[in-house]
Amino acid sequence: MKIALKNVILFNPDQKLNKKSNLLITDGIISKIGSLNSEDLKNCQVFEFNDKYCVPGLFDMHVHLREPGREDEETVVTGCNAAAKGGFTGIACMPNTEPAIDSAEIVSFIKQKAKDHLVDVYPVAAATMGRKGETLSPMSELVEAGAVAFTDDGVAIKTARILKTALEYSKMFDTPIIEHCEDESLAGGAMNEGLNSTLLGLPPIPSVAEDLIVSRDILMAEYTGGKVHIAHISTKNAVELVRQAKAKGINITAEVTPHHFHMTDDAVQTYNTNTKMNPPLRTSKDVEAIIEGLKDGTIDCIASDHAPHSLEEKEMEFEYSPNGILGLETQLGLALTELYHKHILSFEQLIEKLSINPRKILKLKVPKFEIGEKANFTIIDTDEVWSVDIKKFKSISKNSPFHNRLLKGKAIAVINNSLFFLNEKFHSI
Amino acid sequence: MSLSSRHLLGMQGVSRNDIQLILDTAITFKEVLERPIKRVPTLQGKTVVNLFYENSTRTRISFELAEKRLSADAVNFSVSTSSVSKGESFKDTIKNIEAMKVDMIVVRHAAAGVPHYLTQISDSNVINAGDGIHEHPTQALLDMYSIRERLGKLDGVKVCIVGDIAHSRVALSNIFGLKTMGADVSVCGPSTMIPKQMDELGVKVIHNIDEAIQENDVLNVLRIQLERKAREYFPSIREYHKYFGITEDRLAKNGKDIVILHPGPINRGVEISSEVADGPSQIILNQVTNGVAVRMAVLYLLGTQN
Ligand SMILES: [Zn+2]
Numbered sequence A: 001m002k003i004a005l006k007n008v009i010l011f012n013p014d015q016k017l018n019k020k021s022n023l024l025i026t027d028g029i030i031s032k033i034g035s036l037n038s039e040d041l042k043n044c045q046v047f048e049f050n051d052k053y054c055v056p057g058l059f060d061m062h063v064h065l066r067e068p069g070r071e072d073e074e075t076v077v078t079g080c081n082a083a084a085k086g087g088f089t090g091i092a093c094m095p096n097t098e099p100a101i102d103s104a105e106i107v108s109f110i111k112q113k114a115k116d117h118l119v120d121v122y123p124v125a126a127a128t129m130g131r132k133g134e135t136l137s138p139m140s141e142l143v144e145a146g147a148v149a150f151t152d153d154g155v156a157i158k159t160a161r162i163l164k165t166a167l168e169y170s171k172m173f174d175t176p177i178i179e180h181c182e183d184e185s186l187a188g189g190a191m192n193e194g195l196n197s198t199l200l201g202l203p204p205i206p207s208v209a210e211d212l213i214v215s216r217d218i219l220m221a222e223y224t225g226g227k228v229h230i231a232h233i234s235t236k237n238a239v240e241l242v243r244q245a246k247a248k249g250i251n252i253t254a255e256v257t258p259h260h261f262h263m264t265d266d267a268v269q270t271y272n273t274n275t276k277m278n279p280p281l282r283t284s285k286d287v288e289a290i291i292e293g294l295k296d297g298t299i300d301c302i303a304s305d306h307a308p309h310s311l312e313e314k315e316m317e318f319e320y321s322p323n324g325i326l327g328l329e330t331q332l333g334l335a336l337t338e339l340y341h342k343h344i345l346s347f348e349q350l351i352e353k354l355s356i357n358p359r360k361i362l363k364l365k366v367p368k369f370e371i372g373e374k375a376n377f378t379i380i381d382t383d384e385v386w387s388v389d390i391k392k393f394k395s396i397s398k399n400s401p402f403h404n405r406l407l408k409g410k411a412i413a414v415i416n417n418s419l420f421f422l423n424e425k426f427h428s429i
Numbered sequence B: 001m002s003l004s005s006r007h008l009l010g011m012q013g014v015s016r017n018d019i020q021l022i023l024d025t026a027i028t029f030k031e032v033l034e035r036p037i038k039r040v041p042t043l044q045g046k047t048v049v050n051l052f053y054e055n056s057t058r059t060r061i062s063f064e065l066a067e068k069r070l071s072a073d074a075v076n077f078s079v080s081t082s083s084v085s086k087g088e089s090f091k092d093t094i095k096n097i098e099a100m101k102v103d104m105i106v107v108r109h110a111a112a113g114v115p116h117y118l119t120q121i122s123d124s125n126v127i128n129a130g131d132g133i134h135e136h137p138t139q140a141l142l143d144m145y146s147i148r149e150r151l152g153k154l155d156g157v158k159v160c161i162v163g164d165i166a167h168s169r170v171a172l173s174n175i176f177g178l179k180t181m182g183a184d185v186s187v188c189g190p191s192t193m194i195p196k197q198m199d200e201l202g203v204k205v206i207h208n209i210d211e212a213i214q215e216n217d218v219l220n221v222l223r224i225q226l227e228r229k230a231r232e233y234f235p236s237i238r239e240y241h242k243y244f245g246i247t248e249d250r251l252a253k254n255g256k257d258i259v260i261l262h263p264g265p266i267n268r269g270v271e272i273s274s275e276v277a278d279g280p281s282q283i284i285l286n287q288v289t290n291g292v293a294v295r296m297a298v299l300y301l302l303g304t305q306n
Helices: A076-086 A104-113 A139-145 A160-170 A195-200 A208-224 A236-247 A258-262 A265-270 A284-296 A331-340 A347-361 B016-033 B057-069 B090-099 B114-121 B137-151 B169-180 B196-201 B209-215 B237-244 B248-253 B274-278 B284-303
Strands: A002-012 A017-026 A029-033 A044-056 A058-063 A088-093 A120-126 A149-151 A177-179 A228-230 A252-256 A377-387 A406-416 A419-422 A425-428 B047-052 B073-078 B104-109 B125-131 B158-162 B184-188 B204-206 B218-221 B259-261
Touching (some): A002 A347, A017 A044, A044 A347, A044 A406, A058 A076, A058 A347, A076 A088, A076 A406, A104 A120, A104 A139, A139 A160, A177 A208, A195 A265, A208 A228, A208 A236, A208 A252, A236 A252, A236 A284, A252 A284, A252 A347, A258 A331, A331 A347, A331 A406, B016 B057, B016 B284, B047 B057, B057 B104, B090 B114, B104 B114, B104 B284, B125 B137, B137 B169, B137 B218, B137 B259, B137 B284, B158 B169, B158 B209, B169 B184, B184 B209, B196 B204, B259 B284
Parallel strands (some): A002 A044, A058 A088, A088 A120, A120 A149, A149 A177, A177 A228, B047 B073, B047 B104, B104 B125, B158 B184, B158 B218, B218 B259
Antiparallel strands (some): A002 A017, A017 A029, A044 A377, A377 A406, A406 A419
């Protein structure tokens, strides 16, 4: 089957490409780039895109799918549907499922659930059995089954000793250890420690809880030569520590979520449980440091930390409510609105952080615009203004603080695995 | 005159006018409490639920008495904290209570922000009777009432709150209320028990109890939690008492007339010595009486709004 995408701006920083063109895709593979003749267009479905950007498919490297265990909140398939709607053709899913992703069987189970989908799912396996921080997970088997990284996300790897072992062992596969940086003895609060936690009477999580583990992990990455990826960076000091570590040549990368790059703990003032996340929303000083880190490349990528929770779990007392919010369907819009349209990041930097860098960190192939390559792209309208409506989300859960928020820019189509998602529907191509 | 809000969720943001109105109204009710028949028909036909998720007999009885003396129908609904994890959700409990056609809910809960959340899921007037370590507005109001009763004013009065400021709902409510009324507020306690941001609230921090006594007209002495978790913040009760306990010697040494408040229940020999707790400086039992009058004022002002 043939489709033609007319008048798209092919944009791929990795190929130094920024050119208006047309694409012919035959059975999911790029068969022609440039002007299309009548022969090309015979028996071909033609889509006109009026100079919209076409970029390598976006990739979200921090997604919580709730399968296995909490299929009432999100399944592999509904999470993938949300990803496609949000403009992503690939996601990495976190291992804090029930049971945790700590065996080859569970990696295969997730891969199997996702196998016919447009969105590619790459499981991140637990670094330790049951994410308990005691014994190493079967890393070789997990990698063989398809795991692309290791993490105990939800918590940091418990002790320096097991972290050292995990970094040394995972060097064999050159996979990163993704760290949720939070010192266990300082954890357990409900929001950032500061004036707002005092005024709201909520138990605090001090920012130094993150800084301590970022320091530990940087030193351990240096010592072992292993790779550490800092998940959802949120503090000013952590950004500075990563910057210094990179300058020293230590193998370290970092991601930030949309909420941490533009929201502060002022948002908690209404006790809205959709402002409760871990790491918590921090202060304007932290947000400013994150913006600087995004600009100068200290922060490599943007990832959502998509964390579905049922309505019952979010409609309750703030302190008892679980952490996390949805992200897949608002991430691109927030990044365009808050970073691109506010001239913080160029479009090129934005695509690097939303598509190219996460794939490179996980050693995945970056899609290219070349004849014979698999069609794996996202088509973006950077200027469409739309209002977030949680009722239209593809996610089963609805826990987003962005309901009714006006955003500028969104994905209008994604293509991957011979499937085309356009106008809310998947089409075989 | 009526209050500018339908609820009393905390002292943060409550205007000077509203505080003044509550304190002035409470004077009338205190007179009622001194009559042989201590009851007025003001809230006849209104139903008030005392929803207590934490055990606090004193506060509950004070509210219950206030309700009964206003002729409201008072219903007590106590939920043990142990059932929070398994039992009915908070929201379902509220929906059930609402279905019984109540007018006002007085709520005490271990989690901060619950009264605020309650206003979003209920149509009743909500009174915060203490939420976690956040606020306890009626305690602050009765403290202010008691200070004003004793000293004749709040404006310019120097009040020091002594104890675990960081984990006290009484402290935060007092700070907001007193500041609004023009009092000069300071706090005194071990540095682990004082949030870093006190200066941002315009509150002076003192770590020397003698200095606190010398510089102030009023000490509001907080109860020190004796449970293990609270004990992380200071080395021992002995050390706390030695350096922050209010004793007769200490008051005598600083030779000063000072008013002493305590929200109760008292740990004698810890934050305050027995002699001081029973001595001429304290107005602790007045606070208890005033608590009923102030709560009557709050219930009346919220319950008779249209
Ligand atoms: Zn995490």
